[in-house]
Amino acid sequence: MLINTVLKNIVKNRTFAPMEVTTPTPMNTVSVDFDNLEFGKVFADTMVVADYDGEKWSEFEVKSLETMAMHPATSVFHYGQAIFEGLKAYKSDDGRINIFRLKDNIARLNKSAHRMMMPQLDADKVEEIIKDFVASNKAWIPAKHQGSLYIRPFMISTDPTLRAVSSKTFRFVIIACPVGFYYDKPLSVYLEKSYSRAGKGGIGYAKAAGNYAASFYPSSKAKNLGFDQVLWTNVSNNFSLEELGSANFFYVKNGAIRTPSVEDSILRGITRATVIQLARDTGMSVTEEVITAEEFHQDLAAGTVECMFATGTAAAITYINAITIDNETYTVESNAYALVLALKERLDAAKFLELGEHDEWNVVV
Ligand code: PLP
Ligand code: COI
Secondary structure, X not given: OHHHHHHHHHHHHOOOOOOOOOOOOOOOHHHOOOOOOOOOOOOOOEEEEEEEOOOOEOOOEEEEOOXXXXXXXXXXXXXXXXXXXXXXXXXXXXXXXEEEOHHHHHHHHHHHHHHOOOOOOOHHHHHHHHHHHHHHOHHHOOOOOOOEEEEEEEEXXXXXXXOOOOOOOEEEEEEEEEEOOOOOOOXXXXXXXXXXXXXXXXXXXXXXXXXXXXXXXXXXXXXXXXXXXEXXXXXXXXXXXXXXXXXXXXXXXXXXXEEEOOOOOOOOOHHHHHHHHHHHHOOOOEEEEOOEHHHHHHHHHHOOEEEEEEEEOOOEEEEEXXXXXXXXXXXXXXXXXXXXXXXXXXXXXXXXXXOOOOHHHEEEO
16 A cells, blocks of 8 residues: 555656657648658548447547557557558549449458457448548549549557457557559569568468568568568478568569469458459459469579569559569569550559449449
8 A cells, every 4th residue: 555655656756758749740631742642641630440349349430530549558569469451542533432442351351350369340331431431531532643542441459458368359440541652663672582471370361460560671671782672482382472562473474474372371462353353354364373483583584574563552553673583683674564554554444433344343432
């Protein structure tokens, strides 16, 4: 009792340096330079929040974008039980707004939640709230030539305890950013054989925060050597090709598109699935298979690689013009490859409601 009183007095009398809390700004669209949007820096001024109490989700609350105060022992800070999604809303020239492949992103969010021992969300309710959220944030959506609205739903564990067990309570949040184009030039890539992004039996197929944390050190090593990104491989299976940074990898050999088959260490990209479908629709051949680094290296050395690219919501279709494997660098003028340029146009047409096919991908608000 006495000790508690003493401690309380110490805490009361101690002066702490005030913690600097950065309010997410700007808070209005007028001050945003929509022609020069840096990815993930500007935020729409509202957010959606729901809490899981161990048994059920609360109603979704739409509120002004604000910081979230949490106990320092909150589970997510220590054990990283956190997942997210990334999807986009596009404004077509006639002013219609298309949330592209919304259902697929929600389904993947629930898949990630399952693997990370987090509660399922009601997919229909999440779909409705994202539609409402986008509709009420129309002013934040850039015009077609400027970019799109990147929507970031995420879930974190919120039990205030240091016990290393799954949290029982969780928070689900949706925020959004107007964004420009993630990569503005073809990439120079390093094929990584020492570090893995994810492993067999692990969480690579889930969009779990820890996968990204694990990637930062090797990525920054590659950046220091002058590369833009790493091409991950499976270091315990003949260095079979996996993903490119946080995007899926493709290359074209003798006119046919090849991409690594989705193993449990690879995120099943929604843009990947879209591009495969669009390519097959136009009669292009696409194979999904295990491709070892050695096989890929031989294709590069033989000059049979005509184009390399990566796909993702943020990355869209990004070309790779140079790749370094085992200290040998190969250049491929990927951005001059007409077949994939046409595919890129079809992907844009799909997002901006100009394709006239695959309406099942679109949610127009
Ligand atoms: N791989 C990783 C690790 C990613 O983070 C992403 C981005 O979401 C992708 C691939 C591409 O997936 P999607 O096309 O669904 O955005
Ligand atoms: C996305 O493309 O949505 C991603 O998740 C990439 C992101 C990590 C920047």
